[in-house]
Amino acid sequence: MTDDYGKILDSAxxxxxxILLRSDISNYEDDCIEVICHLCALKKNIVVITFGGNTRDISEILEYRKADISRVYYIDAISISQGKGTPPVKKVVTVYKPNSFEDINLYTMVFVRDLGIENTVVVFLSIHKLQEYENEDEIGFFLYYYTDQLKRLKVPKIILTHSGINYVLAQIISRNADIVIPVRKEKMVA
Structure with missing residues (x-):
């Protein structure tokens, strides 16, 4: 993440x-890690909700990059359904199914309540994977309700997407964002 985009993110x-952060598909995973590292450097309490990446892998990469992960909490919505079991990571809650929206919402609110709203940020990773488990209408309703709750609490949310996601899902996600920030400068096609 460049300094310019980091400043825009910090302001938001x-x-x-x-916040909606857009990445290029080829840089998506690295950009996700960079954003979480940036939030760790800001000493934010971070609630990471992942629909794709294994929380153990994410945690190990963050540690390798010397990020202070003592304030990182996970809601893992994928590991059990993929047969990987509960990852041995501290501060992780595993949801039975990725489309268990009530559970995701409940666990988020418990983390937010326990961590306090002043310094907490919620981060969604691999939300595009939800389309494998739920239709776009249900995803849209969940995001609308979820975003509304976080706005009322004044808790910022970051959804990281990439250039390869479905157009309809991209529109649903962008409607639930106050600001859209590209993580890297888009490459111009000649």
Whole structure:
């Protein structure tokens, strides 16, 4: 993440905005890690909700990059359904199914309540994987309700997406964001 985009992100976080970060598909996983490292450096309490990446792998990469993961909490919505079991990671809650929206919402609110709203940020990773488990209408309703709750609490949310996601899902996600920030400069096609 460049300094310019980091400053834009920091400003949006200070304003408690609902943020959509767009990445190029080829850089998506690295950009996800970079954003979490950036939040760790800001000493934020981070609730990471993942629908794709294994929390153990994410945690190990963050540690390898020397990020202070003492404030990182996970809601893992994928490991059990993929047969990987509960990863041996501290501060992780595993949801039975990725489309268990009530559970995801409940666990998020428990983390937010316990961590306090002043310094907490919620981060969604691999939300595009939800289309394998739920239709777009249900995803849209969940995001609308979820975003509304976080806005009322003044807790910022970051959803990281990439250039390869379905157009309809991209529109649903962008409607639930106050600001859209590209993580890297888009490459111009000649």
């Amino acid at each position: 976080l200070s304003q408690k905005q609902q």
